[in-house]
Amino acid sequence: MGLKGAPDLRVQLGPLTLKNPVITASGTFGYGTEFLPFLDLNRLGGICVKGLSLKPRKGNPPPRTCETPAGMLNAIGLANVGVEEFVSTKLPALRSYDTAVIANIFGESLEEYVEVARIASAAKGVTALELNISCPNTERGGRVFGCDPDATRRVVSAVRRVCSVPLIVKLTPNVTDILTIAREAVKGGADVLSLVNTFLGIAVDLEGRRLVLASGVGGVSGPAIKPQALYLVYQVCRGLKVPVIGMGGIMSTNDALEFLMVGAGAIQVGTANFVDPASSVKILEGIGEYLERSQMGSVSELVGSLRDDGPNVVFST
Amino acid sequence: MLRFPGRQDPLLPRPMSLCNVLPGRIQILHKVVGRGTALLAALSVGDRIQALGPLGRPFEIPAPPETGSRAVMVAGGIGIAIFPFLVPALSRAGWKSTLLFGTRRSAELVQLDWFRAHGVEVRIATEDGSAGRQGLVTALLQEMLAVPGTVGMAYACGPQPMLKAVGNLLNAAAVPCQLSLEAWMACGIGACLGCVVKVRRGSDFVYARICIEGPTMAATEVLWD
Numbered sequence: 001m002g003l004k005g006a007p008d009l010r011v012q013l014g015p016l017t018l019k020n021p022v023i024t025a026s027g028t029f030g031y032g033t034e035f036l037p038f039l040d041l042n043r044l045g046g047i048c049v050k051g052l053s054l055k056p057r058k059g060n061p062p063p064r065t066c067e068t069p070a071g072m073l074n075a076i077g078l079a080n081v082g083v084e085e086f087v088s089t090k091l092p093a094l095r096s097y098d099t100a101v102i103a104n105i106f107g108e109s110l111e112e113y114v115e116v117a118r119i120a121s122a123a124k125g126v127t128a129l130e131l132n133i134s135c136p137n138t139e140r141g142g143r144v145f146g147c148d149p150d151a152t153r154r155v156v157s158a159v160r161r162v163c164s165v166p167l168i169v170k171l172t173p174n175v176t177d178i179l180t181i182a183r184e185a186v187k188g189g190a191d192v193l194s195l196v197n198t199f200l201g202i203a204v205d206l207e208g209r210r211l212v213l214a215s216g217v218g219g220v221s222g223p224a225i226k227p228q229a230l231y232l233v234y235q236v237c238r239g240l241k242v243p244v245i246g247m248g249g250i251m252s253t254n255d256a257l258e259f260l261m262v263g264a265g266a267i268q269v270g271t272a273n274f275v276d277p278a279s280s281v282k283i284l285e286g287i288g289e290y291l292e293r294s295q296m297g298s299v300s301e302l303v304g305s306l307r308d309d310g311p312n313v314v315f316s317t
Numbered sequence: 318m319l320r321f322p323g324r325q326d327p328l329l330p331r332p333m334s335l336c337n338v339l340p341g342r343i344q345i346l347h348k349v350v351g352r353g354t355a356l357l358a359a360l361s362v363g364d365r366i367q368a369l370g371p372l373g374r375p376f377e378i379p380a381p382p383e384t385g386s387r388a389v390m391v392a393g394g395i396g397i398a399i400f401p402f403l404v405p406a407l408s409r410a411g412w413k414s415t416l417l418f419g420t421r422r423s424a425e426l427v428q429l430d431w432f433r434a435h436g437v438e439v440r441i442a443t444e445d446g447s448a449g450r451q452g453l454v455t456a457l458l459q460e461m462l463a464v465p466g467t468v469g470m471a472y473a474c475g476p477q478p479m480l481k482a483v484g485n486l487l488n489a490a491a492v493p494c495q496l497s498l499e500a501w502m503a504c505g506i507g508a509c510l511g512c513v514v515k516v517r518r519g520s521d522f523v524y525a526r527i528c529i530e531g532p533t534m535a536a537t538e539v540l541w542d
Contacts, residue, residue: 029508072503
């Protein structure tokens with residue numbers, strides 16, 4: 001920043017340095033260029049691109065989205081151009097911007113995760129990898145990696161071996177105890193944890209007497225999930241010593257501040273981008289203004305500054 | 318995309334087409350079908366709303382052929398809403414236009430005088446027979462297609478079964494037809510990948526985003542299930 005008196009917005013998450021704590025969430029920002037008419041990409045701390053798989057995926061048949069109370073449901077089906085197409089056609093434009101490009105990746109088997117990770121982490125311009133473990137392991141009966149502590153540790157450590165850039169592991173909230181999963185991700189070699197991904201949900205079409213989404217189940221996001229997401233971030237920040245990126249229902253500056261205050265070192269803005277494409281930059285500006293008003297010199301003064309004398313609400317097995 | 322500032326529920330902006338543009342104002346014509354459109358209907362003069370646009374690809378208007386064949390607008394129900402904005406553009410390009418407008422009942426036949434006042438030939442069908450020809454708007458189209466060379470170009474907007482039927486008729490007659498599609502949409506700017514439709518790609522298909530790769534698409538491209 002350099003201006004006398006202006007707060008320092010830089011954040012350090014383990015080995016990952018970001019120029020500010022605002023990142024756009026995977027699946028809500030395309031490959032960045034869709035938002036050029038609405039904001040200056042150079043202002044963002046980072047962009048998590050749409051999740052990349054080994055081969056291109058068409059995604060699910062429509063209907064893929066619907067609105068839910070103060071939120072939405074999505075079952076896009078992880079549609080993407082594939083990691084190789086991303087590296088050759090999308091990444092060159094993205095890396096010309098002064099923002100961290102975070103490659104969100106996934107696979108349907110351990111081998112696929114490793115192969116995608118190898119390609120993505122070696123690509124010029126990729127600052128970090130974000131590992132989406134909310135995917136079913138098609139080789140093991142479709143059980144979601146991130147719902148199983150052992151599978152979590154195995155996929156993270158397999159990816160760790162081939163990943164030369166900072167490794168973020170994105171956790172699913174659809175688990176009994178997120179601390180157990182978080183611990184295994186750290187044991188597997190995660191540098192940073194990002195949480196949470198969407199909550200599973202459905203919507204019913206009364207007239208047609210069927211589920212609204214063609215694929216049935218989808219992920220819920222938006223303001224409706226903020227209290228749940230915030231609690232899960234709070235639990236991981238209190239229970240473990242790993243850097244955390246918080247997300248889930250962040251629509252405004254105040255929402256972002258709450259996640260930072262409970263211990264997230266950075267935040268992701270997702271569904272808000274659909275409601276107002278300039279959300280991420282507005283939230284960034286709001287964080288800066290808050291730090292100035294509160295006479296805090298840096299984001300780190302805010303992170304984890306929730307008072308210690310409240311009730312202990314971390315229940316873990 | 319229209320949204321109510323400060324509201325988190327309903328959360329998402331609503332995609333609306335321009336009905337007409339006048340000096341200093343934009344007109345939008347809509348039906349009340351859910352919570353978002355109910356809120357729109359409840360607005361009063363002086364209330365504030367946020368609008369993001371214009372978005373998406375507009376209709377293409379080729380030069381009319383020498384043969385005198387007409388541009389035909391096929392509207393089903395509230396699909397009529399997009400056509401006032403198209404009429405002056407068709408006329409500037411030199412087309413003579415016909416509007417084929419089908420609704421369930423005569424009460425839904427809006428804007429007829431406007432179209433006639435702007436030189437558009439108007440033909441009507443109502444499902445209950447309360448005005449015009451009893452039946453579907455596709456019957457009106459079939460009548461025109463029965464005389465080859467009458468229809469030079471077609472534009473259609475309305476419920477999906479209507480678009481499918483109209484598209485099939487015009488594809489079979491080898492008459493170029495552009496459809497105005499709609500879908501459940503979250504962002505309207507190509508980011509969420511929610512609003513897709515199957516589109517022909519060689520012998521395979523891709524999912525195209527109606528918001529930015531449409532909403533207008535050639536009837537020959539769309540693959541209906």
